[in-house]
Amino acid sequence: MGNTQIEFRNVSFRYQEDMPWVLKDVSFTINNNEWVAMIGHNGSGKSTIAKLMNGLLFPQEGEILVDGQQVTASSVWDIRRKVGMVFQNPDNQFVGTTVRDDVAFGMENHGMARDLMLKRITESLEAVGMNGYERHEPHRLSGGQKQRVAIASVLAVSPQYIILDEATAMLDPKGRKEIMETIREVQSARDLSLVTITHDLLEVTQADRVIVMNGGEIWMEGTPRELFRKKEQLIEIGLDTPFVSKLAEELKGAGLPLTREPLNHQELLEELWTFHSTR
């Protein structure tokens, strides 16, 4: 296939002509098989990017390419087969009266054959650990279960890219964990790129790459490790660093020369262990 990526080329967008630009000359690429986290303060343009990616909105300037094909009103149905989206509010994305109907809905819209649909329903519910719930009513599920069904509905269409627009924001910690585990499993089992739009810094640490938005522009692109080194600048643009980064920073200040920017408890513990055992 060669050209498997989402590409934003000098994209600018505003909701109305007399309104300020929400995105200003934004260019980036989401590569095949990559997990990219997108963060930024409220109103920084993250969700607009998500909506541009699968043709819910179209840019006034620049172009967006999915696998080399430009996102336009006429290509939008091809694009949406490739780019699936999971939204924030689990209650706003159900149409079916049973879990099974709901997972089938997207496939019906794409005119898929019944046999294939039945197979995909089973496969995708299995992938999110919701097999056995086929005949349950979606609105009676927990928040985490609802979002897993929403992910299954997207998987069933077999997209190459899945965008999760603050998909864990309305869930409790248990639901959040369920979703993050599901996402990790799905991504490692399938040939998929993920874009997760989030405020959750722990979610960010798990991504391959981070794009930070600020005031409609890309503020930074890099690995989570590179990002959390910029502690003060992050706070200036309304963001924060995880606990581990804050502690690492203070440890350096207290005279402990850490060798790298730790991303999680284990990495920091290993560093501490090294100092502890070699002194």
Next chain:
Amino acid sequence: MDISFDKVSYTYQPNTPFEHRALDEVSFKINSGAYVAVIGHTGSGKSTLIQHLNGLLQPTSGEVKVGEYHLKANEKNKQLRNLREQVGVVFQYPEHQLFEETVAKDIAFGPQNFGVPQEEIHRRTREAVKATQIHEDLLERSPFDLSGGQMRRVAISGVLAMDPRVLVLDEPTAGLDPNGQKEIMQMFHRLHKDKQLTTILVTHSMEDALAYADHIVILNQGEVYMEGAPLEIFKQQQALEDVQLDVPEVIQFVTKVREQLGVELEYTGQSIAELAKELTRIVKGDRVYE
């Protein structure tokens, strides 16, 4: 205002196939001026509990006391209006409840309903927007032209303009960016101290419970599962894990340091900087742990 729950049970749709007991003999006390965090999973009874605080729900059995107001099963409380004037509730996603043409009108709606004189409403509105850091220029704008974070602040201002003695906050920072979350939580903490409010915070965030509350009530399946001072509660990691709740990240980390490095380290409310100093001392020298 002192608040107490005495064996409060609440059943939704009693005597039907959908009968569901959301609260089961819940008893606890909140002293006037306390900042209490109520924690529990979705479905643990938190929302049912807070709806008793301003009489939106009436106990199926047992008794709720909020200051001088008593709520009992099968007993009509004629003072509900007064109770609601004293207990301000910030519901989840309160910006969904905005409806007026201008920010000022929306903030004034509550106090107007309670017959507060116009002059006083003006005074309270100015005070409320100052507390929530809404620019006075926005008062004549439509609330629907504002950003999500600003809308949240307008909705909160509407509750503050009631000048309540008790503030009930149901996940007030959900959906905000990290900076917005911190600002809102610090604002409530300031109000709590300045106005000597009794504050009840419903949250999933153990970090917020640790940072702001002086008492924690943990609900599980409609019952009080644990209750106590934050540091005491968070010492019981296993008991919390049994109901799938975590301890705050700093405490998780301190526990790992203690277990994996085999050193003496206890979380007693240190700041991150203090913790870093202590850790440095431990790993670098002063064999304090031997």
